[in-house]
Amino acid sequence: MPVFAKKPEDSNEYTRQNAAVVHDNSLRWVFATFESDETTLRNNLVARLQLAQGHRVLVTGAGAGNDLPYLVRSLGGQGEIYAQDIAQEMILSGAERHRVESAKSSVELHFSVSDATNLPFADDYFDAAYHFGGINLFPDIRKGIAEMNRVVRPGGKVVIGDEGVAPWLMDSEYGKMLIRNNSLYACEVPLHLLPESARSVRLSWELSNCFYVIEFSVSDRTPPINIDVAHMGTRGGSIRTRYFGQLEGVDPALRDRIYAEAERLGMSRVEYLESLFRSGLAGH
Numbered sequence: 001m002p003v004f005a006k007k008p009e010d011s012n013e014y015t016r017q018n019a020a021v022v023h024d025n026s027l028r029w030v031f032a033t034f035e036s037d038e039t040t041l042r043n044n045l046v047a048r049l050q051l052a053q054g055h056r057v058l059v060t061g062a063g064a065g066n067d068l069p070y071l072v073r074s075l076g077g078q079g080e081i082y083a084q085d086i087a088q089e090m091i092l093s094g095a096e097r098h099r100v101e102s103a104k105s106s107v108e109l110h111f112s113v114s115d116a117t118n119l120p121f122a123d124d125y126f127d128a129a130y131h132f133g134g135i136n137l138f139p140d141i142r143k144g145i146a147e148m149n150r151v152v153r154p155g156g157k158v159v160i161g162d163e164g165v166a167p168w169l170m171d172s173e174y175g176k177m178l179i180r181n182n183s184l185y186a187c188e189v190p191l192h193l194l195p196e197s198a199r200s201v202r203l204s205w206e207l208s209n210c211f212y213v214i215e216f217s218v219s220d221r222t223p224p225i226n227i228d229v230a231h232m233g234t235r236g237g238s239i240r241t242r243y244f245g246q247l248e249g250v251d252p253a254l255r256d257r258i259y260a261e262a263e264r265l266g267m268s269r270v271e272y273l274e275s276l277f278r279s280g281l282a283g284h
């Protein structure tokens with residue numbers, strides 16, 4: 001497995017010794033605070049990947065591999081899981097924690113110390129990609145999502161969840177307490193950073209509306225659109241003419257005369273303008 005960029009040792013909370021134990025403590029705090037059950041939540045999110053026997057799935061920012069048992073079960077006893085994390089300390093703990101059970105299962109586990117924003121995997125290599133709880137820290141969140149999208153085959157699912165107080169709670173005391181406690185709760189849902197080609201996008205809120213979950217299906221093309229459907233009515237034209245056919249500004253009095261004449265002739269503005277331009281250009 002190639003090793004791409006990784007954090008220097010001791011550069012943040014995930015690269016220190018015992019980072020996995022510290023992370024376990026913070027997870028306990030999260031689930032106790034939001035009176036939620038970790039097993040139920042992780043099962044629920046992993047189910048959204050729609051995994052089947054034999055699938056190959058990627059987990060980015062996998063940490064100490066807390067999701068691995070859920071993924072193993074959802075593969076029905078056969079498949080491949082690639083767990084990657086930028087912090088060697090975390091991924092080594094993951095490999096160690098899951099060594100025994102992985103030896104018993106015919107699901108193959110692979111561990112990679114690499115950067116989720118520059119993944120060492122080929123395009124379309126996976127059937128699904130999953131991320132829980134670290135993307136807010138990525139230096140380039142758009143790239144982190146784009147990389148998950150790139151390595152999943154068309155039709156496969158991407159599921160991403162992380163802390164973030166829902167927008168309607170942001171200015172409430174409820175939201176402010178959480179943000180004062182940990183500034184990551186102020187993180188915005190990165191819906192605007194999804195790839196143009198994302199299909200069947202769903203956003204939901206977990207952990208008392210303080211954890212966003214985005215899911216989408218991967219596609220190799222942007223959603224279908226016919227930009228030549230003509231508009232009925234006064235303006236006329238189409239998406240193509242309104243976007244690509246913009247002209248310079250003209251004298252407003254002349255503009256009003258043109259609009260009035262179009263109305264008198266029962267033509268849309270675009271039809272009338274195009275007829276004027278065509279006749280003006282005839283012979284040139």
Ligand SMILES: C[S@@+](CC[C@H](N)C(=O)[O-])C[C@H]1O[C@@H](n2cnc3c(N)ncnc32)[C@H](O)[C@@H]1O
Binds near residue numbers: 117135
């Ligand atoms: C809060 S932990 C979540 C761990 C695990 N997903 C879980 O559910 O418990 C966030 C993880 O994201 C990792 N991470 C942060 N930036 C990363 C990056 N650019 N590439 C890969 N992993 C990264 C951290 O090292 C850490 O292990």
